[in-house]
Amino acid sequence: MARSAERAPDPARGLVIMDNWPGYDLNLFTYPQHYYNDLEYVLIPHGIIVDRIERLAKDIMQDLGCCDLMILCVLKGGYKFCADLVEHLKNISRNSDRCVSMKVDFIRLKSYKNDQSTDQMQIMGGEDLSTLAGKNVLIVEDLVGTGKTMRALLSSIEKHKPNMIKVASLLVKRTPRSDGFKPDYAGFEIPNLFVVGYALDYNEYFRDLNHICVINEHGKEKYRV
Template sequence: MAGQSGSSAAALQGGRGRGVVISDDWPGYSLDLFTYPQHYYGDLDYVLIPHGIIVDRTERLAKDIMQDIGYNDIVVLCVLKGGYKFCADLVEHIKNLSRNSERFISMKVDFVRLKSYRNDQSMQDMQIIGGDDLSKLTGKNVLIVEDVIGTVRTMKALLNNIEKFKPKMIKVASLLVKRISLPDRYRPDYYGFEIPDLFVVGYALDYNEYFRDLNHICVINDRGKAKYRV
């Protein structure tokens, strides 16, 4: 996944908070190179991002966040369910950095759930579950932690709901951003990887509640979609 140009390459963009760009023709890694749950054998095409690379990238995002918003009390708003693993790892990295730094971030973690997919299709109406608790964000510094940002609609709906309660600051960190050709596509303040418009699973990202126990981020195949379709 290293390299600045050429086919089958993922180039690292410059600038804090900007992500590793995985090109459309990146072939990924063979599943035979990694261990993964046996009950998913035959359900995946390839490994898009191995677990170790996710961990290292998350650690760097934690460092960027510390440099930008250290010395603040932060409410971390974790978007469930897919964001819980990324959020837990990100918060732990920030805590470790905070313990050994002159900067300090005091964090409280809260949760909200967005339901926007059925099978592999985005639903027209998005549900925000837990929105009644957003009033506690008034006057607070908020860091939204999301698993993947695709269409603008989902994140804009969440931001619009939070902004009604007048927080002091809102920052967004997402593990993944899908590369979708939209004139007003949304870019979070921090993101780990920019990926092609693929339906990916693993590292808590699911397909109808399956594949959350897969450590790597992988591309699901047609057999897997049919097997776990509801």
């Protein structure tokens, strides 16, 4: 992986996985048998995901430590990322002179049908966004693609005048449809591929897959709605 990934000091890009990265053979890993014919390859193994999140937690703590933080987890795809990130933040806080007081709330954004992002975004769940007024907000998202969904969410939150808003995204996709939005913290920048696993889904399937993988055409057709 190291030969095909740039070292990217820019936290908004994270670890950059190049377009020519072939991924890992599925036979090198264990994964649920019911997906055996539905995946092309492993793009990012689970262990690398967890290690990268630990570094993100360190970066966030260096920037935002010693403050009260409202973490807004974007469901459903962001729940595993958020859980691991919060756990690492707690560990750093317990074992250093930098501390952060955290509260976590959950919100759901709906913008995909099958493997295509739509122009409509629905915000569901969570408390009234007005409760974010004056708060330091960290939005935790699974993937930023075009950027339109995140910009719409930020616009909705900014109306209530929080003290600060930062965005952490596990993945940032390089896509020609991007409007240029970049999160403040990114785990990985990936090619324009439809990926599943580590709570990222295709029509609610593949959330139980630990690795981040590329779905194949058979899988798309099998679970299409």
